[in-house]
Amino acid sequence: QSADSGLRREVYELQRLPGKDDKETEKQLLRLLHLRQELAKLRGYPTWTAYAQRDGILKTPDKINAFLSRLLDALRPGVESDLKTLSVFGASSGLLRDAKGLDPWDLPFLLRAYSVRTPDGSTGARSISIRDLLEGMQSVVERLLGLRFVRAPTAKGETWHWSVLRYELHEAPSSRASRLFSFSPSSSASPPSSSLDASSSSLRGVLYLDLWARPSKTRLLAQFTVRGSKRLSYAHGQGWRLGGPLWLSAVQRLSREGAASEDEASATATVAVEEELRQIPCAALVCSLPPPPEVDMTQPTGPDVDRLLEATSLSASLTRSLLHECGHVLHSLLSETELQHLSGTRGAVDFAEFPSNLFEHFSAPLLDGYLASPTGRARPALGSDGRGKACNFAHLGALQLLLHACVDQAFYSFVPGVSELPPCSGDALAPSPPPEAVDAQLAALRGCLDTAFSRHHWLAGDPRPGVTEQPICDVVGRPQMARFEHLVHYGGSYFCYLLCRVMSSFAWQHAFAKDPFDRETGKRLHAILRRGSIDCSLRPILELAGPGVLSETQKEQLLNNPHLLPVEPFLEELHADDASAAAELPFP
Numbered sequence: 001q002s003a004d005s006g007l008r009r010e011v012y013e014l015q016r017l018p019g020k021d022d023k024e025t026e027k028q029l030l031r032l033l034h035l036r037q038e039l040a041k042l043r044g045y046p047t048w049t050a051y052a053q054r055d056g057i058l059k060t061p062d063k064i065n066a067f068l069s070r071l072l073d074a075l076r077p078g079v080e081s082d083l084k085t086l087s088v089f090g091a092s093s094g095l096l097r098d099a100k101g102l103d104p105w106d107l108p109f110l111l112r113a114y115s116v117r118t119p120d121g122s123t124g125a126r127s128i129s130i131r132d133l134l135e136g137m138q139s140v141v142e143r144l145l146g147l148r149f150v151r152a153p154t155a156k157g158e159t160w161h162w163s164v165l166r167y168e169l170h171e172a173p174s175s176r177a178s179r180l181f182s183f184s185p186s187s188s189a190s191p192p193s194s195s196l197d198a199s200s201s202s203l204r205g206v207l208y209l210d211l212w213a214r215p216s217k218t219r220l221l222a223q224f225t226v227r228g229s230k231r232l233s234y235a236h237g238q239g240w241r242l243g244g245p246l247w248l249s250a251v252q253r254l255s256r257e258g259a260a261s262e263d264e265a266s267a268t269a270t271v272a273v274e275e276e277l278r279q280i281p282c283a284a285l286v287c288s289l290p291p292p293p294e295v296d297m298t299q300p301t302g303p304d305v306d307r308l309l310e311a312t313s314l315s316a317s318l319t320r321s322l323l324h325e326c327g328h329v330l331h332s333l334l335s336e337t338e339l340q341h342l343s344g345t346r347g348a349v350d351f352a353e354f355p356s357n358l359f360e361h362f363s364a365p366l367l368d369g370y371l372a373s374p375t376g377r378a379r380p381a382l383g384s385d386g387r388g389k390a391c392n393f394a395h396l397g398a399l400q401l402l403l404h405a406c407v408d409q410a411f412y413s414f415v416p417g418v419s420e421l422p423p424c425s426g427d428a429l430a431p432s433p434p435p436e437a438v439d440a441q442l443a444a445l446r447g448c449l450d451t452a453f454s455r456h457h458w459l460a461g462d463p464r465p466g467v468t469e470q471p472i473c474d475v476v477g478r479p480q481m482a483r484f485e486h487l488v489h490y491g492g493s494y495f496c497y498l499l500c501r502v503m504s505s506f507a508w509q510h511a512f513a514k515d516p517f518d519r520e521t522g523k524r525l526h527a528i529l530r531r532g533s534i535d536c537s538l539r540p541i542l543e544l545a546g547p548g549v550l551s552e553t554q555k556e557q558l559l560n561n562p563h564l565l566p567v568e569p570f571l572e573e574l575h576a577d578d579a580s581a582a583a584e585l586p587f588p
Contacts, residue, residue, distance in 0.1 A: 005098065005106070012105035022482035026442055029487060033445075034416045036491065049412040052492035056348040057499065057538055057562050061409065064495055067563035068405055069456070071498060074567050075402065076458055078395030078574060079472065086110045086393070087467045093117065102468040104475050111393060128319055128367060130211065130289070131309040136366040137326055140359075144522035145330075147171050147204065162302050163291075165209040169333045170202040203252065205281040205333025212308065213288035214297035221287040221321055223328040228340030229532060232277040252278045281343065283332045285325050289314075320363040327359030328352075335532035347533020350496035354541065355529060357497075357504035365516050394574040399476055401498055404486070406452035407479045408494035411487055414448045416441050449481065503541050505570040510545040521546065538562040 002008055018026075033048075040051035049061045058064050083102060090096025090110050102110075128136075141149045148170045159166070208226075213219075227250055254276040291297055292311045302308075314322065331352070332344030345352040453460040453473045463469040481487070486494050511521045521544075528540040542555050550558070558565055 002109070003095065005096075005103075008105040008109055009103070016480065018480075018482065022480075025482040027438060029411075029481060030416055030438070030441060030445065032488065033411065033414065036412070037415050047413055047415070049409060049492035052412070053348075053350075055536055056350045056493070056496075057536060058350065058495075059562075061413065063561075063563040064409060067499065068402060068409070068495060070563070071502070071567055072399075072402055072406075072456055072459065074571055075395055075399055075574075078571070079399050080464065080467070082393045082395045083464070083472070083475065084467050086114065089114055100469045101464070101466060102475055103470065104477055107396075107475065107477075114393075127313040127315055129310055130312045130314060131306070133314060133319060133322060133366070134309070136362075137323070140362055140366075140517070141169070141330070143517040144519070145334075145526050146519065146522065149207075159208065161210065161214070161297075162300070163210070163212050163297065163305055163308065165211075165305060167207040167209060169204040169207070169330075171204050172202060203280060205283070207282075207329055207333065208284040210284060210286045211289050212291040212295075212297060212312070217288055218286065219288045221318075221325065222285075223325045223332070223345075224284045224286060225332050225344055225346070226282040226284055227279060228332070228343035228346065229281045229335035229337045230279040230340040230343070231338045232279055233275070236277050250280050250282070252280050254278060278336070279340065281333045281335060283329050283344075285322075285329055287322070287325075289318075316363065316367060319367065320360045323359045323363050323366075324356045327356035330359070331355040331529050331532070334526065334529040336530045337532040337534060342534050343532040345533065348536035349490065349493045350499050351536035351540075352533055353496050353500040354503050357500040358507060358525075361504065361508045361512065362516065396476060398498070398501075398574060399472075403453070403473060403476065404479045404484060405495040405498060407449055407481070407484060408487060408490070408492065410449045410452040411445070411481070412492040414445050416445065446481070453478065502565060502567050502570045503538075505573050506566060507541055507544045509569040509572070510549045538565065 002011075036048040040046070040048045043051055045051035045054070047061065049064070053059055053061070053064065058067060086107070087096065087101050090102070090106065093113070095110060095113055096102070096106060138149045141147050150168050150170060152166045152168045154164070154166045210217075232251060289312055291308060295302060295308065328345055335343035337343040340346075453471075459473045460471045463471070468475050490496070511524070512518070515521075524544050524546065528544060531540070538559055542550060542558065
């Protein structure tokens with residue numbers, strides 16, 4: 001963040017200089033790539049990326065690349081505008097003295113300086129307490145889905161730390177029974193009673209919140225599935241042992257007598273099963289927020305957790321991240337699948353990330369004070385002080401994600417030669433190929449990755465006079481293979497972040513924008529979440545958008561060509577998005 005351009009350049013080049021560990025990592029990535037390509041071929045697929053998308057929405061590498069190319073072209077005007085804004089700001093403020101324009105080492109510096117010097121009245125510059133966030137989430141669940149998210153006491157020894165909170169998701173028993181005991185796909189559950197009591201018969205799922213940092217705790221912000229949804233009636237009827245003490249705490253017995261009406265009960269009279277045994281889903285949402293300085297999290301007991309909830313504030317970007325994980329939580333807890341490996345997020349990654357991206361959209365109404373506080377405390381409307389909204393460079397953030405997605409697809413399209421591969425780490429007996437052979441394979445792989453950019457002329461071609469003399473992909477920063485850890489965990493699927501943002505923007509604009517808490521929309525969303533990850537296609541998203549948005553012909557065309565889903569709602573959000581601060585964009 002130095003004002004000295006020469007120093008910034010030196011630091012930037014040192015940071016991107018491959019180290020010994022990077023070179024070893026590249027060799028192991030080459031080995032991993034070979035093993036995954038061989039595994040894909042054994043299973044009848046030409047490449048790993050083709051295998052990874054076998055159950056996904058886009059299905060094939062060709063459609064993935066077509067989607068990324070469409071989005072890249074659509075982002076071009078916004079990216080060029082963002083870079084011009086930064087260049088003009090740098091020149092007018094005296095921070096950018098080089099008449100040639102922007103260099104890669106200028107971007108993080110100017111983004112930080114812009115965010116500090118430019119007044120921002122948007123919600124992206126505001127904060128909220130955890131208590132308000134949880135109350136807001138409870139309001140979303142109740143108003144949109146007709147369910148209740150209630151905080152419940154924990155039994156002695158139930159949790160692993162005194163600060164861990166237990167929340168329970170409840171639904172009216174009659175609504176759930178009538179749904180579970182009906183074979184009619186058109187039947188819809190009646191809305192839960194506003195006087196729904198939190199009882200064991202209404203319990204849908206359990207959430208544990210582990211929010212504050214402590215020694216040796218993971219720094220990840222993530223949702224973990226503890227138990228998935230599962231039907232146990234058949235196993236129980238066969239006399240199979242269902243497992244120890246969890247039988248008492250994790251299984252719910254539902255009877256047909258709880259159906260919402262006699263008509264619904266009689267409509268399913270031909271069904272032999274008179275009761276339903278269901279495994280109660282359970283999830284944990286874990287993060288490492290800094291506790292107040294006076295609180296010692298290593299002690300066996302602590303202060304009233306309500307004090308921590310009130311004292312801990314969240315930035316807008318962190319609020320959005322927590323709402324993202326809440327989307328995963330609801331997907332897990334609301335699943336009513338027959339098999340647990342299809343419940344919640346346990347499906348194709350490009351579908352599993354859709355509910356979480358959708359729930360990020362609730363950050364704006366929450367931060368703007370649109371959600372009624374259950375406690376009756378008035379929330380001031382934020383962003384209403386009359387100050388101008390600043391540019392937040394959302395197109396640059398989207399481009400950074402897109403560049404990584406392109407690298408991921410190019411990486412898993414490369415098939416390395418077997419004889420030139422380095423041995424597995426720790427395998428001292430394996431023959432080692434000549435170093436120059438390994439280097440040649442790595443050079444070929446890097447060349448393959450470069451084509452991900454060079455085939456897009458505006459990205460890797462001519463400079464922009466007065467803005468930058470370098471290709472845009474170099475100014476923004478090409479992803480470095482050795483430091484792109486998602487190549488391992490999301491191999492062939494990193495594009496899902498962008499696809500789910502496009503899908504959630506499409507659904508939000510058509511179904512939620514006018515009224516984020518419309519109950520009819522909530523019923524459609526509830527129906528999608530109940531199916532877990534059984535239908536990993538574009539169909540649920542089109543259903544959620546609502547009737548009249550698309551003709552049957554248009555729906556059929558999109559189902560056959562999901563890469564053609566309109567990106568305009570996503571682009572409109574990038575222009576108006578006020579939830580991401582420029583200083584927090586993921587630039588190296």
